[in-house]
Amino acid sequence: MTSAQDASQGVSIPHLLARNAAQFGDRPAYREKEFGIWQSWTWSETASEIEALALGLLSLGVAPGDHVAIIGRNRPALYWSMVAVQCVGAVPVPLYQDAVVEEMTYVLEHCGARFVIAGDQEQVDKVLEVKGATTVIEHIVYFDKRGLRKYDHTAMTSLSDVQAQGRNASDEMVKTMQSRRDGLGSDDTCVMLYTSGTTGKPKGVVLSNRNVIETAQNSSNFDTLGPGEEVLAYLPMAWVGDFIFSIGQAYWTGFCVNCPESAATMQSDLREIGPTYFFAPPAIFESHLTQVMIRMEDASRFKRWMFHMFMDHARRVGPAILDGASVGLWDRLKYALGNVMVYGPLKNTLGMSRIRVGYTAGEAIGPELFDFYRSLGINLKQLYGQTEATVFITQQPDGQVRSDTVGVPSPGVEIKIAESGEVYYRSPGTFQSYFKNPESTASTKDAEGWVATGDAGFIEEATGHLRIIDRIKDVARMSDGSMFAPKYVENKLKFYPNVLEAVVFGAGRDRCCAFINIDLTAVGNWAERNNIAYSSYQELSQHPQVLEMIEGHVNAVNASVAQDEMLSGCQIHRFLVLHKELDADDGELTRTKKVRRAVIAEKFNDLIEALYSDAPEVTTETEVTYEDGRKGTIRATLSIRDGDVFPKLEAVA
Amino acid sequence: MMLENQTLAPSDGYVTADGRQIGGVMMDLRNITLRFGGVEAIKDISFDIREGEIRAIIGPNGAGKSSMLNVISGFYVPQEGEVWFNGAKRPPTKPYQVARQGIARTFQNIALFEGMSVLDNVMTGRLRQMSSGLFSQALWWGKAQTEEVENRAAVERIIDFLEIQSIRKTPVGRLPYGLKKRVELARALAAEPHLLLLDEPMAGMNVEEKEDMSRFILDVNDEFGTTIALIEHDMGVVMDLSDRVVVMDYGRKIGDGTPEEVRNNEAVIDAYLGVSHD
Numbered sequence: 001m002t003s004a005q006d007a008s009q010g011v012s013i014p015h016l017l018a019r020n021a022a023q024f025g026d027r028p029a030y031r032e033k034e035f036g037i038w039q040s041w042t043w044s045e046t047a048s049e050i051e052a053l054a055l056g057l058l059s060l061g062v063a064p065g066d067h068v069a070i071i072g073r074n075r076p077a078l079y080w081s082m083v084a085v086q087c088v089g090a091v092p093v094p095l096y097q098d099a100v101v102e103e104m105t106y107v108l109e110h111c112g113a114r115f116v117i118a119g120d121q122e123q124v125d126k127v128l129e130v131k132g133a134t135t136v137i138e139h140i141v142y143f144d145k146r147g148l149r150k151y152d153h154t155a156m157t158s159l160s161d162v163q164a165q166g167r168n169a170s171d172e173m174v175k176t177m178q179s180r181r182d183g184l185g186s187d188d189t190c191v192m193l194y195t196s197g198t199t200g201k202p203k204g205v206v207l208s209n210r211n212v213i214e215t216a217q218n219s220s221n222f223d224t225l226g227p228g229e230e231v232l233a234y235l236p237m238a239w240v241g242d243f244i245f246s247i248g249q250a251y252w253t254g255f256c257v258n259c260p261e262s263a264a265t266m267q268s269d270l271r272e273i274g275p276t277y278f279f280a281p282p283a284i285f286e287s288h289l290t291q292v293m294i295r296m297e298d299a300s301r302f303k304r305w306m307f308h309m310f311m312d313h314a315r316r317v318g319p320a321i322l323d324g325a326s327v328g329l330w331d332r333l334k335y336a337l338g339n340v341m342v343y344g345p346l347k348n349t350l351g352m353s354r355i356r357v358g359y360t361a362g363e364a365i366g367p368e369l370f371d372f373y374r375s376l377g378i379n380l381k382q383l384y385g386q387t388e389a390t391v392f393i394t395q396q397p398d399g400q401v402r403s404d405t406v407g408v409p410s411p412g413v414e415i416k417i418a419e420s421g422e423v424y425y426r427s428p429g430t431f432q433s434y435f436k437n438p439e440s441t442a443s444t445k446d447a448e449g450w451v452a453t454g455d456a457g458f459i460e461e462a463t464g465h466l467r468i469i470d471r472i473k474d475v476a477r478m479s480d481g482s483m484f485a486p487k488y489v490e491n492k493l494k495f496y497p498n499v500l501e502a503v504v505f506g507a508g509r510d511r512c513c514a515f516i517n518i519d520l521t522a523v524g525n526w527a528e529r530n531n532i533a534y535s536s537y538q539e540l541s542q543h544p545q546v547l548e549m550i551e552g553h554v555n556a557v558n559a560s561v562a563q564d565e566m567l568s569g570c571q572i573h574r575f576l577v578l579h580k581e582l583d584a585d586d587g588e589l590t591r592t593k594k595v596r597r598a599v600i601a602e603k604f605n606d607l608i609e610a611l612y613s614d615a616p617e618v619t620t621e622t623e624v625t626y627e628d629g630r631k632g633t634i635r636a637t638l639s640i641r642d643g644d645v646f647p648k649l650e651a652v653a
Numbered sequence: 654m655m656l657e658n659q660t661l662a663p664s665d666g667y668v669t670a671d672g673r674q675i676g677g678v679m680m681d682l683r684n685i686t687l688r689f690g691g692v693e694a695i696k697d698i699s700f701d702i703r704e705g706e707i708r709a710i711i712g713p714n715g716a717g718k719s720s721m722l723n724v725i726s727g728f729y730v731p732q733e734g735e736v737w738f739n740g741a742k743r744p745p746t747k748p749y750q751v752a753r754q755g756i757a758r759t760f761q762n763i764a765l766f767e768g769m770s771v772l773d774n775v776m777t778g779r780l781r782q783m784s785s786g787l788f789s790q791a792l793w794w795g796k797a798q799t800e801e802v803e804n805r806a807a808v809e810r811i812i813d814f815l816e817i818q819s820i821r822k823t824p825v826g827r828l829p830y831g832l833k834k835r836v837e838l839a840r841a842l843a844a845e846p847h848l849l850l851l852d853e854p855m856a857g858m859n860v861e862e863k864e865d866m867s868r869f870i871l872d873v874n875d876e877f878g879t880t881i882a883l884i885e886h887d888m889g890v891v892m893d894l895s896d897r898v899v900v901m902d903y904g905r906k907i908g909d910g911t912p913e914e915v916r917n918n919e920a921v922i923d924a925y926l927g928v929s930h931d
Contacts, residue, residue: 035809036821146814147872150671264819 012184012209014050014087016251021047024227024254030076033261033269041076043254049163050080051177054087056166058177060115060139060157064089067111067192071095071104071127072119074233074259077143077159079246081117086190089180090115093192093204094238101129103202107194108135110436111204117159120144124151186210192435193240195387204435205240205387215390215429216248218411222395223357229255229277230354234266240387241361245279248390270351278355281362285380286369288350290497294525310338311375318343318375323399343376352378359383359395364468364487366495367403367560374401382406384468388444388451389413390429394466405465415466421456422472456485474597476507482569484512486597489570492557497522499553501582501589503600504572505608511573511645513611515604516550517582523549538579538636547641550577554643562646572643574611576618578604579636585625607638616640666703669896676704678737679848679880680725685734687720694720695731696904702848707874707881709891711915712901713924718884719761721901722850725882726758727751752781757846759837761853761884767826771817771836772808774825778843779804811842814876815869831862835869842873849873851883855890863887867894888925892916900924 020029025044032039041049062068068085070092072078082092093111095104097119108116108130116137118124124142131137142148143159157165169177190209194202219225233246246257255277260269267288296307317331327335347353352373358380360370365382373380383395384406394415396407409415413427426449433441445451456475457468469475470485478484486504493502493516500519506512518541527534527543534540558571582588587599601608603622610618617639625631666675680702687695694717702708710718723729724736730745737743738754757778765774782804785796793801812818815835820828825836834854841849854870855863867890873879885891891898892912900908900915902924908915915921 035806035813036818037809146876147868149875150673261818262816268819 011186011213012086012181012188013083013190013212013247013251014181014184016213017043017047017050017083020251020254027227027254028256029250029254030079030257030259031273032076032259033265033272036261038258038272040256046076046080050084050087052163052166053080053084053159054166054177054181055169055173056162056164057084057090057115057141058088058173059165059169060141060162062088062090062115064180066090066115067093067113069093069095069108069111069113069116070237071099071116071123072097072143072237073263074235074237074242074246075119075143076257076259078117078119078237079233079257081141081159082191082247083251085117086184087181088177089184091189091192093194094243095194096236096238097123098236099126101126105130105133105135107202107204108137111192112136114138115141117141118143121147124148124156184209186213189432191243193238193243193387203437203440206432206435207240207390207429208432211390211429211431212244212248213252214412215392215427216244216252218428219244219392219395220249220253222397222411223277225249225253225255225277225357227254229253229356230273230275231255231257231277231279232260232266232270232273232275233257234260234263234269235279235281240391241279241385244391245277267351271349272351274351274354276354276356278352278358280358280360282360282365282369283363285360285365285373286495289369289372290522292346292350293497294522297525297529307342310342311372313338314343314375315371318377319371319401322374322377322379323401339377347376347378352376355379357381361385361406364491365403366491368495370403383410384466385410386453388431389425389427390431392429393423393425393427393453396465400463400465402465405460405463405467407466408464409466415459416450417458418452420472421458421469421475423453423455423457423466423468424450425453426450478506478512478569479508479510480569483566484570485567486570488564488567489514489557489561489572490595492560493553496553498526498549501595503582503595503597504570505601505611506570509612512570513608514554514572514575515600515607516554516575516577518546518550518577520581537581538634541577541579542636542638547577547639550575551641551643554641558643559646568646571645573645574640574642576607576611576638576640579620579638580622580624580634583625586623611640666705673705673875675706675896678702679704679739680882681737682721682724683735683737685721685724685731685736687717687724687729687731694904695724697734698901698904698906699734700899700906700909702880702882703897705874705878705880706896707870707883707894709895709898710882710884710901711886711888711891711898715903716901717904718901719852722758722852722882722884725848726756726850752844755845755847756850757841757844757848758850759834759841759852759854761856763830763833763837765825765833765837765840768824770822770824771828771839772812772821774836775808775811775839775843776804778840779808781844782807807845808843811839814842814872815839831858831865834858834862834866838866838869838873842877842879845877846879848880848882851881851885853884853886855885855887863890870894 020043026042028040029043029046030041068090070078070081085092095107104126114136116127118127118140124140127140140156141159141162145158186209188209190207190212192204192206194204231245235242250257258273260266296304313334317327317335320327321335355378358378360380361383381396381401385391385393392410393413394407395410413425416424418424430449430451454472455468456470456472457466459466470487474486476484484506489504490502493499498519499516501517503515504512520537523546527540540546554572554575561571562568588596590596606620607618617637619637621633621635623631623633666677668674678701683699685695685698710721712718724731727746727748735742783800785800789795789797812821817835855866874881895912898912898915899906900921907920907924908918
């Protein structure tokens with residue numbers, strides 16, 4: 001890093017902005033595609049936009065310490081809003097744009113925001129609905145004017161008008177803003193982010209300037225990120241990852257943040273920008289892969305043959321080449337040819353030609369999925385983190401990337417494993433507190449600063465890499481005492497495009513059994529190609545050939561699970577394919593599509609009992625909720641199949 | 654929209670409940686009668702469309718609604734009656750001449766170029782704004798070039814407005830029905846019409862698509878100040894969207910007024926409930 005980037009110059013994001021405007025004045029800071037053309041703003045333009053906005057907010061009456069809620073899709077103006085809010089000494093609180101009114105009410109009430117900056121009419125409507133009752137919202141600033149012309153503007157202003165007001169601000173105002181901005185210290189709050197609230201109400205995680213900037217500095221050094229990086233900002237602004245990548249690291253290193261034209265154009269915008277630094281949850285990588293596979297099925301026979309031949313080769317030697325391991329000359333030549341014929345064009349289509357550092361996190365990624373991207377030569381790595389840690393807990397250094405670990409502790413992070421197997425960490429990014437919730441703060445973070453993650457894991461002695469097993473509350477023992485970690489097996493199953501969801505049971509039992517949900521897109525596509533007629537999801541799910549196919553997947557997963565010394569007991573002995581898709585409307589999944597084990601186990605108790613008996617099939621009746629809220633029941637007879645179980649490997653002493 | 658307490662002043666327009674200023678008469682149809690051989694599709698109908706309003710034409714199947722729209726768009730020339738547009742009596746005209754006067758339309762059955770991309774389809778709506786010669790266009794030189802850039806910018810604004818960025822380069826033939834309808838609206842808007850005619854813009858759509866389309870229609874009227882005349886079957890949509898409604902049945906006008914007035918009109922209720930005609 002250059003000398004200008006030492007920490008003394010950057011105690012806050014606004015300080016870093018001033019530095020970037022001076023140092024990289026002409027370089028692009030933001031791009032956004034609008035009207036079909038990429039518009040860009042340099043760092044010095046960004047600085048003046050933000051200053052105007054900050055002065056405007058000041059004249060609206062934003063006070064130091066205020067929480068200002070920011071809601072909308074990733075757009076430069078909303079990123080500027082966050083920094084402008086900081087410039088006047090207030091705290092930005094980005095909210096999830098797809099939150100429904102009730103969720104938004106809770107958060108706006110809890111943070112006590114007097115000012116809300118909303119992206120468009122949709123968000124303004126939601127805020128207006130919330131306004132009044134129990135919230136103290138005084139004024140709404142909106143960005144996209146569309147449809148808002150007729151609204152009552154006594155307590156509402158467009159962002160451009162706020163900026164115009166700011167540009168005409170008096171010298172006195174400018175002085176006030178400057179003194180607030182320059183007075184920001186390392187321990188002042190940088191941002192407050194709400195956790196998604198999988199268990200109970202969302203909690204407001206308070207992060208200081210030091211948390212954000214030190215973490216950004218450490219992680220940028222870790223991957224040698226420089227001002228030339230390009231990122232695509234498409235993940236929710238309320239999510240800590242986006243805040244760190246698109247603001248923390250972007251302001252620290254001075255790289256350019258690109259905003260897509262709309263949520264639906266993300267894929268083509270990705271291709272046009274070709275980011276060098278990319279982040280996505282496993283689901284995004286998975287859907288891209290499924291698209292590729294389905295399109296390959298439509299390709300001519302020669303192309304299919306070429307694709308599979310080279311992909312097989314890539315799977316064999318690609319990851320080794322990426323890691324710089326020794327690979328024979330012939331294999332290297334064949335890989336180079338494959339790069340011209342298949343990998344290069346494929347990466348280009350995926351928009352991943354230029355990726356230097358790619359991360360996946362949020363959920364465990366299937367090893368086969370992970371290896372697919374690595375084998376193409378994309379430097380995809382894993383990291384493990386959470387909001388309370390300002391993202392980073394562990395990450396994988398280049399050359400030490402494996403699908404089954406989440407890497408070594410990030411710079412400055414200490415890790416310990418408690419008796420219970422739970423992972424604890426302490427780091428410069430450790431959050432300050434949960435807002436207005438001292439009890440939760442105390443139960444999560446102890447006096448010495450150690451934070452409980454809620455995940456069970458262990459550190460591999462040979463490599464020092466952390467391996468996460470499962471949520472601590474889901475990990476259990478089987479009746480013979482061996483470890484049971486359902487998610488590990490479920491993830492392996494879910495890698496198959498045909499499997500949408502899997503739920504594995506086995507806690508306290510002598511063997512594991514599973515429910516499988518087929519993916520209607522993939523299996524339906526397959527059925528069409530094989531002339532298999534079906535009239536409903538239920539019928540397709542019970543088709544003998546579908547069961548045959550799923551059985552093949554289960555056997556392959558068992559073979560792979562058997563390789564793992566700790567978890568080889570988790571092989572699936574019997575399984576059935578569910579007659580309905582697990583659905584959040586029926587309470588079987590959370591809104592973020594995570595499986596709710598307890599609910600499923602209770603609801604389908606008869607099916608579980610049948611799995612643990614010798615019955616070849618089971619008849620069941622299930623209540624379902626339709627989209628309009630009506631309820632009905634479906635009756636089905638499900639056949640139960642056995643998986644091939646492989647002998648346990650003896651633990652190596 | 655609440656329209657009960659609007660004030661109707663025949664000469665210079667009125668103000669709607671939500672504060673929109675509706676102007677004077679833009680199109681006046683006087684005693685229109687349209688016959689196909691012995692069949693009278695439209696029988697002596699008169700009504701007007703005012704500047705800036707959303708005017709709906711409703712009625713049961715076969716009532717003559719589409720014929721009425723075709724008279725407005727100049728496709729049919731009525732045997733009797735007069736069409737007054739912008740204060741002048743319109744002589745029998747060709748549809749392209751009507752288009753030049755600033756009237757654009759969408760069709761009940763989608764009429765797009767299936768093999769062309771969305772962008773190119775919308776671009777065809779700009780034809781009226783293009784004047785460079787064949788030679789210059791073929792070489793994409795001089796005037797043709799500047800014209801293309803200007804028109805593309807205008808088209809992009811419409812694409813943004815109707816939120817169809819993600820399908821900009823997709824051939825229309827590959828799109829689902831609801832999106833095709835939206836592309837058709839985009840093409841009509843590309844012509845920058847003063848009067849936009851929509852023939853059943855919501856037919857065959859699901860609830861969500863209808864909501865989207867309703868929002869776009871209101872936004873078009875609001876943002877561009879475009880006057881809109883639409884035919885629609887979905888009564889809920891008509892009542893929510895329109896400022897004034899004409900009701901037709903068997904080629905006759907049986908009602909005209911605000912949605913509220915029309916809803917309580919005895920003849921209209923009969924027509925929709927299917928009371929026998931003698």
